[in-house]
Every structure is written in structure tokens, then in C-alpha cells.
Amino acid sequence: DSGVTQTPKHLITATGQRVTLRCSPRSGDLSVYWYQQSLDQGLQFLIQYYNGEERAKGNILERFSAQQFPDLHSELNLSSLELGDSALYFCASSVQPTGNYGYTFGSGTRLTVV
Amino acid sequence: SQQGEEDPQALSIQEGENATMNCSYKTSINNLQWYRQNSGRGLVHLILIRSNEREKHSGRLRVTLDTSKKSSSLLITASRAADTASYFCAPGGTGRRALTFGSGTRLQVQP
Numbered sequence: 001d002s003g004v005t006q007t008p009k010h011l012i013t014a015t016g017q018r019v020t021l022r023c024s025p026r027s028g029d030l031s032v033y034w035y036q037q038s039l040d041q042g043l044q045f046l047i048q049y050y051n052g053e054e055r056a057k058g059n060i061l062e063r064f065s066a067q068q069f070p071d072l073h074s075e076l077n078l079s080s081l082e083l084g085d086s087a088l089y090f091c092a093s094s095v096q097p098t099g100n101y102g103y104t105f106g107s108g109t110r111l112t113v114v
Numbered sequence: 115s116q117q118g119e120e121d122p123q124a125l126s127i128q129e130g131e132n133a134t135m136n137c138s139y140k141t142s143i144n145n146l147q148w149y150r151q152n153s154g155r156g157l158v159h160l161i162l163i164r165s166n167e168r169e170k171h172s173g174r175l176r177v178t179l180d181t182s183k184k185s186s187s188l189l190i191t192a193s194r195a196a197d198t199a200s201y202f203c204a205p206g207g208t209g210r211r212a213l214t215f216g217s218g219t220r221l222q223v224q225p
Contacts, residue, residue: 002156033212043157043202043215056212090156099213100206102147105156 003027004106006091012112018079021109023091025072031055031094032074033103034066038087049074050097081113116141117214118186118203126222133190135219137203145206146179146186147213150199157202157215160188195225 003026013019025032034046045058049068060066063081068074078085088110092103118137127133137146145164149157163170163179163186170177176189190197200218 002158004156035215042217045212045214048212058212058214088154092157098144098206100144100162102159102162103149103157103213104159105149107156108154110154 002104002106004091004093004104006089006106006109008109009107010110010112012114013081015081015083015113017081017113018077019081019111021076021078021089021091021111023074023076023093023106025074025091025093026104029093029095029104030072031097031099032068032072033092033094033099034060034074034076035090035092036087037090037108038084043090046076048097055097078111083113086111086113116143116205116207116211117216118146118205119216120201120203120219122219123217124220124222126224127193128224129193129195131193133193133197133221133223135188135201135221137186137188137216139184139186139203139205141205141207143181143205143207146177147204147206148175148177148186148188149202149204149215151202151218152199160201162206190221193221193223195223197221198223 005024046060048056092105148160202218204213
């Protein structure tokens with residue numbers, strides 16, 4: 001157990017639907033990162049939050065949004081889902097916003113869009 | 115891009131042999147980090163080497179960094195079947211950028 005908790009572990013949904021992925025960072029970590037890993041795209045950085053504020057944005061689609069709550073857990077919302085959104089979604093956390101002491105990753109949410 | 119590029123893409127060795135994988139990057143860095151990912155699992159942080167360090171050891175892992183060549187290598191000595199995984203490098207820079215990852219090196223250790 002890395003200390004980063006992601007729920008649910010698996011999710012199957014239909015095209016056009018909306019889902020919410022949840023992440024609880026490791027205790028004491030203020031920064032949360034979301035990544036998408038699909039077979040043909042590798043590990044893509046989506047977005048970072050630090051202490052409730054958006055800090056960096058990567059290749060996140062407009063159909064996707066995220067937020068970090070006062071208790072530091074984060075949610076990634078995916079809407080108008082397409083088949084190509086099927087992927088593993090990872091959350092990672094770090095104590096500092098720069099991650100210069102490394103990231104701790106969760107075990108991921110496997111999203112299947114049918 | 116601050117992304118590292120791992121080489122080779124795939125590596126197959128016998129148990130007990132050493133495995134060496136390389137990483138190249140393009141921008142200036144504060145540190146360089148190596149991660150391991152077992153199939154379908156989250157990445158695990160292995161080791162971090164700072165820009166003013168040239169070599170670092172952790173158990174069977176040895177990492178080198180050459181900032182003049184913008185390259186790093188990860189050596190796993192006396193490999194085991196349990197080392198079978200994908201390995202990623204991530205250059206850690208300054209500013210507001212999060213770590214980005216390349217496609218990794220897929221290591222297969224045959225028992």
C-alpha cells in the first residue's frame with residue numbers, strides 16, 4: 001500500500017456518460033497529480049493541484065475537469081466519454097509542489113468505455 | 115519538453131545478469147528520478163539523483179548522471195525475475211512543471 005488511495009479500481013461505462021474518479025493523497029502530501037496511461041499514448045500528465053489550487057496543466061481535454069478539496073482529496077471528472085478514453089488513470093501525490101522528493105502513485109482506476 | 119526518453123525500449127536478460135537502461139533528456143534539471151511499473155500497477159519511485167551528484171546506489175540499483183551529456187543510466191545488478199517491469203526516468207526541473215514520463219524500458223528477466 002503506497003498510501004495513495006484511488007477509487008474505484010475498475011469502472012465500465014458507456015459512451016457519452018460521465019464518471020468521477022477519486023484520489024486521496026498520502027498523509028502529509030499537499031500536491032496531487034493526475035495521469036492517463038493508454039496503450040498507444042504512454043503515461044500522459046493531465047493536471048496538478050497543490051493545496052487546493054490548480055498548479056500545472058498538461059494534455060487534459062476540455063471534457064475533463066478536476067478539483068482538490070479542503071481535505072486534500074481530489075476528483076477527476078470525465079464527461080461525454082468516448083471509446084478512446086478507455087485507459088488507466090493514476091493519481092500521484094508529493095509533499096512539495098515541485099515533486100523534487102519524488103511522487104507516490106496510487107494503484108490506478110481502470111476505465112473501460114463501451 | 116522535459117520528458118525523458120528511455121533506451122532501449124525493451125530488454126530481455128537471464129536471471130543473475132545485469133540490466134542497464136539509459137535515459138536522455140533535453141532541458142536543465144534539478145534532479146532525475148527513476149520509477150518502476152509492474153504490469154497494470156502504479157509507478158513506484160526507485161531512486162532520485164540530484165544534478166550535483168554523479169552516481170548513487172540503492173541496494174542492487176546504481177544510477178549515474180552526466181549533466182554535460184544530459185543522460186542517465188540505471189543499472190540493476192544480479193537481476194531477479196521479480197525485476198520484470200517497465201522502468202521510467204523523469205527529469206525533475208525547476209518551475210511549475212510536473213514530472214512527465216516517456217514510454218519506458220520494458221525489462222523481462224527470464225528465470
